[in-house]
Amino acid sequence: MPMPVLATKLFVPLARAQAVARPRLVDRLDAGIRSGAKLTLISAPAGFGKTTVLGDWVSRIGQSEAGTRVAWLSIESGDNDPVRFFGYLVAALQYADAAIGAAIPAGEQPNEATLTALVNDLAASTHEILLVLDDFHLIEDRAVRDAMVFLLDHLPPTSHLVIASRSDPLLPIARLRARGELTEVRAADLRFTADEAAAFLNRSMGLALSPGDVAALEARTEGWIAGLQLAALSMRDRTDTSAFIAAFAGSNRFVIDYLIEEVLEQAPLDVRRFLCDTAILERFTAPLCEAVSGQSGGEEMLESLERANLFVVELDDRREWFRYHHLFADVLRARLLSGGPAHVAALHSRASGWFEANNLPEEGVSHALAASDFSRAARLIEATIPSVRKSRQDATLLGWLALLPDDTIGRRPVLGVFSAWFSLVSGDVAAVEAKLARAENSLEAGHDSEPGQELDTLPVTIGLYRASVALATGDLAGITRHAARALALTSTSDHLGRGAAAGLLGLGEWASGDLEAGVKAFGDASRSLRLAGNLTDALSTTMVLADMLIPLGRLAESRRAYEAALRESTTTLAGGPPTADLHGGFAEVLVELGALEAAEEHLAAGAALGDAAFSNEHHHRWFVSKALLAQSRGELDAALELLESAERHYRRGFFAEARSIAAMRARILIMQGHLPEAQAWADSLGLAPQDALSYLTEYSHITLARLLIAQGDPRAAALLERLLVAAEGAGRAGVVSELRALSGRTAGEASGARQGLSNRELQVLRLLATELTGPEIARELYVSVNTLRTHTRHIFEKLDVNGRTAAVRRGRELGVL
Secondary structure (H helix, E strand, O other): OOOOOOHHHHOOOOOOOOOOOOHHHHHHHHHHHHOOOOEEEEEOOOOOOHHHHHHHHHHHHHHHOOOEEEEEEEOOHHHHOHHHHHHHHHHHHHHHOOOOOOOOOOOOOOOHHHHHHHHHHHHHOOOEEEEEEEOHHHOOOHHHHHHHHHHHHOOOOOEEEEEEEOOOOOOOHHHHHHOOOEEEEEHHHHOOOHHHHHHHHHHHOOOOOOHHHHHHHHHHHOOOHHHHHHHHHHHOOOOOHHHHHHHOOOOHHHHHHHHHHHHHHHOOHHHHHHHHHHOOOOOEOHHHHHHHHOOOOHHHHHHHHHHOOOOEEEOOOOOOOEEEOHHHHHHHHHHHHOOOHHHHHHHHHHHHHHHHHOOOHHHHHHHHHHOOOHHHHHHHHHHHHHHHHHOOOHHHHHHHHHHOOHHHHHOOHHHHHHHHHHHHHOOOHHHHHHHHHHHHHHHHHOOOOOOOHHHHOHHHHHHHHHHHHHHHHOOHHHHHHHHHHHHHHOOOOOHHHHHHHHHHHHHHHHHHOOHHHHHHHHHHHHHHHHHOOOHHHHHHHHHHHHHHHOOOOOHHHHHHHHHHHHHHHHHOOOOOOOHHHHHHHHHHHHHHOOOHHHHHHHHHHHHHOOHHHOOOOOHHHHHHHHHHHHHHOOOHHHHHHHHHHHHHHOOOOOOOOOOOHHHHHHHHHHHHOOHHHHHHHHHHHOOOOOOOOOHHHHHHHHHHHHHHHHHOOOHHHHHHHHHHHHHHHHOOHHHHHHHHHHOOOOOOHHHHHHHHOOHHHHHHHHHHOOOOOHHHHHHHHOOOHHHHHHHHHHHHHHHOOOOHHHHHHHHHHOOOO
16 A cells, blocks of 8 residues: 655645745755756754745746756655655656656665665656755654765766755764765854845835834844744834834844734734644644634635735645644744643644544644654554555554553554554564563453454564564474474465565574475465565575575575576566676576676676666675686685675674675685694684584584695594585585585595595696686697596596586585695
């Protein structure tokens, strides 16, 4: 379900007919665009006319620049949810060009992949794009700020970002300034000049002040536009304007207090009450104002406030929705609080009821919480869960739950389960089970939760969360037990639940070493995810399947799975996620198959999509595959460097860590003869030949066996025998092949290999480890190609291998190379 978009947030504010023309500022903003600067920053305190100047400039651009399109977004405090912000950002850009972000699914996080897709669309647009973000100071969420930094760093030359804010945003301002990529408009620039102040006071506000009075008032307010407007309002019916101006003094804060008192005190009582009562609303329409204030004639009141310039801002071109000027609203709310908290709570309660009745439950939640009406808030939160979860506004949901009292959550099992999820994702794993148990008891004993899908599927959700806790704590049996129970409880139509349960079940089987069962479970998960419409996650399971098929020795099956997934990802998903991940993972399979050139092609294809196209969980795999390719070519130093890059990109995630990057690095060190460094790795893990064995330590223990062989340690044989028995018993044919090749080797085997191989054959083997072709090797040795083939065949026979790559790998394992 896509997130509903409030269209009024995307409208450029309408220009006021009596607005003061400010060509000096418009010219400055135009110059910033012509200079190629990436960012225009308009930063000044409240009341300096930032939005007005922006609206005037943007309107002029729309009239004079046919090739330029404007994307406008008015930011609210609720936009600190990353998913909500990104949804509105994409919607704003689509107002400018419908093709931008069209392939990005609704409810996506602003991560590298989605932001990269957005940048690529901007670059492909046939229009110059001007992205304007108004009131950016309301953004406090770090993820949103990080997304804007990424977007700013990668903007194409045809796009330009404009930010209006009360304070400097946490963006690379200094770097942009140093590079000449920043246009700045500050409070000193926005202040009215004497001529502008005269035009505003006398023409726009209808006063008849002398040049001296204008200059005095402009000096008193220091050109602060809101101060001039408030002063003008308070002087409209005065005859002694010069005396008023002469007595007018003090800091801006006291000026605000004084002028607000003057404006409010001169307004009729019903207007003052209407203003204060409706100040609790972020946005309002006439029926909403009537419901909150208890006064009729809301439409007429709003029209009169507009005519009186009482800081009412239109939010749409139908004159239906409005808001107060932020500064004016702040002062009104402060005055409202003086009437006591009970009155304020009653106003919020009325607002919540109106939003609920008009099918706007999210805003209803906010006002119910402000009214401390937790019963209503809990009911509305449950009503919003399906849409909030499907649009992935998780931060919003978690923020609401944090504000509900514990006893309210305890009476509603749906909220209790999501509170447990809150603890799980925040890292408080120990608190999860108690919350799940309480929700379960409430579900059985009677509860306040509303009927619906969330309540119906709650037992499944509880099982999934218990399996997740088991996964986080390493309880392998618990993963399988809880995931299997969740799967058994799902209905045949609950494809998302079945996919999640099957995936968790597969993770448990994988971690325990039952790879055949894991393959089956992930196949089921993939099919369910497809039925649920989640193709991206369904294709991502290919990498997990391959990780299990390789040790099972089913390389051909793994290859076919990757080929099919890449075809579908490239066509259906237009090369978006998880295409880059699939290229990186497939390269590893191709290296295992000895198809080195094909592996290199897929690594290049993944890299061409850019770093942002890789997921956080799988980005490291590209570097691992590249390292394995380098290792196969004998470029061992390069392989070590690539594994260091892999470690920097590694994220633990939920996947079984059956083959650590550190163990891969130790194997290369053994090949290089750097045995003390490899021993240090084993010591850091406390690895010993007599350890109890498990699938999760199998790769490391095989690496230890390789180290013992290289050291001439006789304990290697017993360790290999135990590993072989375990792998054969579990049907891991790929691991069995590796162990059989290693078993029987002794400390003297390398010496024996040297005695079995002639000096000439050793020369040939060393050249086989280079990039030289067969004819080039023959020329290097001054022999015919047929003679070279004879030497090569003898080498293969003596080393018991079937190809050049395998011979080189075996030679390194034996210490011959």
